[in-house]
Amino acid sequence: MILLDSVTKKYPGDSELALDSVSLHIEPNEFVFLVGKSGAGKSTLIKMITKEEIPDSGKIIIGGIDLDYVKKRHIPGYRRRLGVVFQDFKLLPRRTVYENVAFALEIAGMSNKEIRRTVPKVLELVDLLDQANKFPDQLSGGQAQRVSIARSVARQPKILIADEPTANLDKLTTSEIIDLLKRINDFGTTILVTTHNENVVNNLQKRVVTLKNGKIVSDQKNNGIYSLDNTPIPKQPARKVQTPGHALRPRRKII
Numbered sequence: 001m002i003l004l005d006s007v008t009k010k011y012p013g014d015s016e017l018a019l020d021s022v023s024l025h026i027e028p029n030e031f032v033f034l035v036g037k038s039g040a041g042k043s044t045l046i047k048m049i050t051k052e053e054i055p056d057s058g059k060i061i062i063g064g065i066d067l068d069y070v071k072k073r074h075i076p077g078y079r080r081r082l083g084v085v086f087q088d089f090k091l092l093p094r095r096t097v098y099e100n101v102a103f104a105l106e107i108a109g110m111s112n113k114e115i116r117r118t119v120p121k122v123l124e125l126v127d128l129l130d131q132a133n134k135f136p137d138q139l140s141g142g143q144a145q146r147v148s149i150a151r152s153v154a155r156q157p158k159i160l161i162a163d164e165p166t167a168n169l170d171k172l173t174t175s176e177i178i179d180l181l182k183r184i185n186d187f188g189t190t191i192l193v194t195t196h197n198e199n200v201v202n203n204l205q206k207r208v209v210t211l212k213n214g215k216i217v218s219d220q221k222n223n224g225i226y227s228l229d230n231t232p233i234p235k236q237p238a239r240k241v242q243t244p245g246h247a248l249r250p251r252r253k254i255i
């Protein structure tokens with residue numbers, strides 16, 4: 001669960017608030033898009049959750065943890081409980097695909113035996129088992145993003161946060177990455193994605209939270225539409241939702 005209660009943040013030197021009394025409640029297993037123009041406060045909201053920035057006021061509780069009580073020395077451990085995916089992948093350039101995933105598990109304290117068991121499974125999930133020995137500069141953008149997602153989900157986080165995960169990808173690759181995030185969501189992981197991609201948001205028919213000038217100006221719980229200025233959204237005819245078979249399966253472990 002992600003809970004922000006009246007969170008306000010102003011960066012030193014700025015005249016405007018980056019977040020202005022933002023309250024947001026995301027239930028376990030939800031898939032939520034966070035949208036808004038550049039400067040609306042999306043990254044700041046994500047940084048509140050990852051505790052890269054501290055709010056001036058308000059309360060943040062993530063997966064039952066009250067972030068006020070996460071001391072500085074415990075922040076890296078707290079962050080490892082979240083999966084975080086970035087637009088620029090942030091892979092280790094001198095390590096192979098396999099090693100990038102293995103390294104994340106090593107840092108998390110997993111035994112070598114368990115790492116050897118887990119990495120192939122997670123690479124299979126993102127369809128990269130056959131690329132395990134390649135280095136990041138030998139991968140396409142979509143493959144690199146899949147490694148980054150593999151690395152994040154290998155530790156079985158309950159919450160996965162993706163900040164503009166498709167910003168550097170073409171249309172086809174974007175839809176592959178979104179499909180992968182959907183699959184991870186079907187396994188029971190809460191997903192929060194920031195994006196500027198109108199098609200992705202409109203096609204997925206998920207919850208859409210819109211930020212404007214640091215405030216939540218709309219929160220469409222179902223079948224959300226990308227509408228940055230909060231202009232009235234035309235009433236839509238009921239859309240036939242095609243449910244993939246795997247969405248009906250009971251929750252189970254990702255790997």
Ligand code: ADP
Nearest residue numbers: 011014018036037038039040041042043044045
């Ligand atoms: P978004 O991710 O939606 O583009 P941000 O959260 O990056 O928006 O920015 C929200 C506001 O906070 C903007 O006015 C931006 O200029 C300001 N801001 C963001 N990061 C900093 C920072 N490190 N120092 C000062 N101001 C910042």
